[in-house]
Amino acid sequence: MNTDNNNLDINIDNITKELALAFGQLRRVGHVFNPSNGLRQSELNLLVYLTYLCPPGATGIKVSDLSKQMKITSAAVTHVIQPLEKNGYITRTMDPSDRRSILVSATKDGHDFIEAREKELFERFHHLSEHLGADDAQHLIQILNKSIKFLSTYQDSDELKL
Template structure:
């Protein structure tokens, strides 16, 4: 492939990925939550689903690779909106535990169902063969980007 054609293809790919990213930002708001808050709430629900009734703030910050201060800031917003509750650990009063409320769990379930329906529709739109090919190419892309940027 000549250099001009490669640059043109790279530009087209960058533009397409940019459009997909912008669409995600537009649709990223869930019930008035910022995307970071929605992801945080989903993480609380996910970490609680393994049989644990609550999760430590430190575990949340580690899982999301953010500071505990950042986690506390997001938790405050989610608590004000009624999606989580915070309470002291009975064994160690210095430790704060977090649990999703019923409305928090319902919001995450609803969001996950809508997200899954989007991809079910995409598979129906593309067909099985093209969907598998898209998935294969996206996985190769993820590995390339991860190796390139070292993340």
């Protein structure tokens, strides 16, 4: 009986290690977009957030609000905004209702760039869905959502400790 318990512990340890390794590999392929056009991943992430939060024609979003959405500091947002503005992907304007605030919005080039990248991304996931088949793809979605929900409880408790 003791041997069975030891084997069970070993199997759990191996499964735990394999699960951790699999999630580690997801991190390598987990970026929604691969950096391109000379953009760093942080710049690309900010541009994606910005295009989702401010559709074409929107007046923009305050740097402080963008930092809250992205869960990074306003200083980090400002640092990432500078090269995006230089490359013509975003603009900064003064908030007409509060002259102390700066509004950030994606330019047409910024929106077009993200739209093209989204098409590439969805094509990749379409191929993955075909590769897995409908049933396995649906199971993967359910398992990932369940895993994310579970793992986010650790993140939430870690944020409470800060």
